[in-house]
Amino acid sequence: MKVLGFAGSLREASYNRALLRAAKELAPAGMEIEIFDIGGIPLYNEDVERAGVPAAVEEFRAAIRSADAILVAVPEYNHGVPGVLKNAIDWASRPPGQSALNGKPAALFGASPGQTGTARAQTQLRGSFVFTNTPALPQPEVLVFRAHEKFDAEGRLTDEATRVWVGKLLEALQDWATRLAR
DSSP: OOEEEEESSSTTTTTHHHHHHHHHHHOOOOOOEEEEOOOGGOOOOOOHHHHHOHHHHHHHHHHHHHSSSSEEOOOOOOTOOOOOOHHHHHTTOOOOTOOOTOOOOEEEEEEETTTTTTTHHHHHHHHHHHHHOOOOSSOOOEOOOOOGGBBOSOBBBBBBBHHHHHHHHHHHHHHHHHHHHO
C-alpha cells in the first residue's frame, strides 16, 4: 500500500514533519509512506490556474492520485488549519469534478506544544474533506500534545505511548483504505 504523507508546516524542524518521519519508520508491513513537501505550492489564484497549473501543483496532484491513501500531519495555528495546508488542499481539490482528493482515503494526525494537540485544526480539515469527498479515518485520533516533550533534539519521536498510537493509526489507515478500495 502506497501512502502519501504531507505536513502542513514549512519549518524543516517542525514537530509535524518529525511526526511524518516517525510514521515512515513505524509503517506496518506492506505500507510504504512517501513524504511530499508542499512548500513549493504557490498561493491559490484562479488567474494563475487559468494561465497554466504550476508544476508543483501538478506534482502534488499526481502524487495524490498515485497513492492508495494520504496521511496528513496537521499543525494548529490560532485554533485552525494553517494557511499553507489549506492552500495545498484547495489546489488539490481543483478542477471541480476532477479533484485528486475525490474518494481518496485519508488519516489525520498532528503535534503541537499546546494541551489540546491539534484537535481544532483536525476538525476543520475534516470539514474541508467532506466537500472534497475525501473519506477521513474517524478513529483513532492522534493528537500529540506537549510535543516539545515527546521529540528529541534531532526530531525523533521518543515518547513510546505516542509511537504506539501512531502505529495504531497506520494500521487503521491500512485497513480503512483496503475496505474502501473494494
